[in-house]
Amino acid sequence: MKRNKVVTTEDILLKLCQSVSGVLTSATSSNVTYSAMVQKITKTSLKPDFGCFVLFDGGFSGLVVINFTSKAALEVYTNYMRNMGMPEDELAVSHTSDEVADVLGELMNQLVGHFTNQIRKDLQTHITQNQPKMLSLNKQVNLSVDTNLDRPQARRVTFSTEKGHIFYLELAMDKTEFIQLEEFDIAEDECPDDILEQAQQKMKQKQKPPAAKQDNSDDLFDELGI
Numbered sequence: 001m002k003r004n005k006v007v008t009t010e011d012i013l014l015k016l017c018q019s020v021s022g023v024l025t026s027a028t029s030s031n032v033t034y035s036a037m038v039q040k041i042t043k044t045s046l047k048p049d050f051g052c053f054v055l056f057d058g059g060f061s062g063l064v065v066i067n068f069t070s071k072a073a074l075e076v077y078t079n080y081m082r083n084m085g086m087p088e089d090e091l092a093v094s095h096t097s098d099e100v101a102d103v104l105g106e107l108m109n110q111l112v113g114h115f116t117n118q119i120r121k122d123l124q125t126h127i128t129q130n131q132p133k134m135l136s137l138n139k140q141v142n143l144s145v146d147t148n149l150d151r152p153q154a155r156r157v158t159f160s161t162e163k164g165h166i167f168y169l170e171l172a173m174d175k176t177e178f179i180q181l182e183e184f185d186i187a188e189d190e191c192p193d194d195i196l197e198q199a200q201q202k203m204k205q206k207q208k209p210p211a212a213k214q215d216n217s218d219d220l221f222d223e224l225g226i
Helices: 009-028 070-083 098-123 192-207 211-224
Strands: 039-041 050-058 062-068 127-129 133-136 152-160 166-174
Touching: 009 070, 009 098, 009 152, 009 166, 050 098, 062 070, 062 098, 070 098, 070 166, 098 127, 098 133
Parallel strands: none
Antiparallel strands: 039 152, 050 062, 050 127, 050 133, 062 166, 152 166
């Protein structure tokens, strides 16, 4: 008799780590890696210098937190904007800049989106995410984010940028197991480059001058005979 495959919290965490590493590596054109060791923790927290978090719900509930040092946040932001073709003299120089928060929020949205897509394909269940939140924190602030989990499990993984700057991923989720009862086909993985291309197109649309609005108004006036 075939033994049923069981997917645990650590397996789900590995999928999340792969999404974070894959999306950030592709988006920044630099190598972002994670530790092979995972740490059990009692709670998730937002810590200095820059904290991002996003909640997800559906087949199972949870919370993803990424805590960046200022150097790690700036490196990820800078490499991403350079990869997007942003001139060097237009880049932000402080991790507290709104531009850094916007970029990290967009990247957080991309990597969690990639993760939820993998969960849908690999575990045959569906989870949704809320809009990521970002906070620039000073050395004296340590915020805890509470979630309504019945039997919470929390894990922390260390990530490294190409220049060796450290940031931490924390995952809190319900204690759960997925047991495979039957064989099923898994669709091909979504390429991180496709996610990056969609993000680039979105940013280009935001940067377009408002000339199109004027043209539409002129067309409307022409139709009305004004």
